[in-house]
Amino acid sequence: xxxxxxxxxxxxxxxVPILIAQTPFGFIVGATSVQKGLSVVEAxxxxxxxxxxxxxxxxxxxxxxxxxxxxxxxxxxxxxxRFLLQTASIGPKIGHFAPFxxxxxxxxxxxPAWGMSEMRHLTRPIRPGFMAGxxxxxxxxxxxxxxxGAFAGQFIDDPARYGLDFAxxxxxISLVLPFWKRSGAVPVAASSALVAIVCKLAGLGGLYVFxxxxxxxxxxxxxxxxxxxxxxxx
Amino acid sequence: xxxxxxxxxxxxxxxxxxxxxxxxGALIMxxxxxxxxxxxxxxxxxxxxxxxxxxxxxxTQGWPEALAAIIAVIVGLWAPMxxxxxxxxxxxxxxxxxxx
Numbered sequence: 001x002x003x004x005x006x007x008x009x010x011x012x013x014x015x016v017p018i019l020i021a022q023t024p025f026g027f028i029v030g031a032t033s034v035q036k037g038l039s040v041v042e043a044x045x046x047x048x049x050x051x052x053x054x055x056x057x058x059x060x061x062x063x064x065x066x067x068x069x070x071x072x073x074x075x076x077x078x079x080x081x082r083f084l085l086q087t088a089s090i091g092p093k094i095g096h097f098a099p100f101x102x103x104x105x106x107x108x109x110x111x112p113a114w115g116m117s118e119m120r121h122l123t124r125p126i127r128p129g130f131m132a133g134x135x136x137x138x139x140x141x142x143x144x145x146x147x148x149g150a151f152a153g154q155f156i157d158d159p160a161r162y163g164l165d166f167a168x169x170x171x172x173i174s175l176v177l178p179f180w181k182r183s184g185a186v187p188v189a190a191s192s193a194l195v196a197i198v199c200k201l202a203g204l205g206g207l208y209v210f211x212x213x214x215x216x217x218x219x220x221x222x223x224x225x226x227x228x229x230x231x232x233x234x
Numbered sequence: 235x236x237x238x239x240x241x242x243x244x245x246x247x248x249x250x251x252x253x254x255x256x257x258x259g260a261l262i263m264x265x266x267x268x269x270x271x272x273x274x275x276x277x278x279x280x281x282x283x284x285x286x287x288x289x290x291x292x293x294t295q296g297w298p299e300a301l302a303a304i305i306a307v308i309v310g311l312w313a314p315m316x317x318x319x320x321x322x323x324x325x326x327x328x329x330x331x332x333x334x
Contacts, residue, residue, distance in 0.1 A: 087259030163323030170322035174315040179281035193289035200290035216282025224274030
């Protein structure tokens, strides 16, 4: 009992700074939800069931487009695809969990839970308490912040007046910056940005995101291919 | 207020897709051996998508948005999200008053 409490506190201590950072993000997702026509209850349900900020934000962006059912799925899939790699990597490392705890940990995977668990695994086995100490506080804060943001958002008539329409850009800047700092990311990001901007200016509608992203992904694949060839040749 | 069936449908779809990406990794991807290029392409997807969303939204709306976005990027290199949010939003409101 005591050891699992220790594990929980270990996880909790690690994510306190992330909790503070995530609170305003939750507010904005809540406020954006009501601007896009969701009720406060619906916005809260969405955060409680989806539990993935970037995916929610991107889905909300296309919420009021025609054929939104297809676009929201594409939007959510396109940024959440990173979970595929995260749970593929963590899954085997938590094979010793009881099945319920294992699948619950996987179904609630987040970037911090993944990152911290990978780090933990370098020095000692990951325990369910450790992951719970990360995920439970994030979940509580995320859902609460969304509800508060949605409630407050109801009273904002003109979001542009407070720069609220620009919060979307600021949030994606914060989310993407750590990725930009990784090795090899600059050519990927630059090609995505360039192609997306050209497509947007060419009037391709919502397609610009997918064509831009495709360009970046192609560059990443091509770079890895060339690197592998160079390594073989040497 | 309350609950709208259309909104609930979209929420269910986003939930299903998100859950599929989380479970799919442990169920399928852990068993598949990806080639180097395919793995790199997969790993690049989030950054490629986020950049493709961000760049046009930041740079094609006008001078106030573009300048505020550049400042937000510079601030974001060392500051946490809430600082980026506040700086970006304040800058865009001010620039919209002063710039075309």
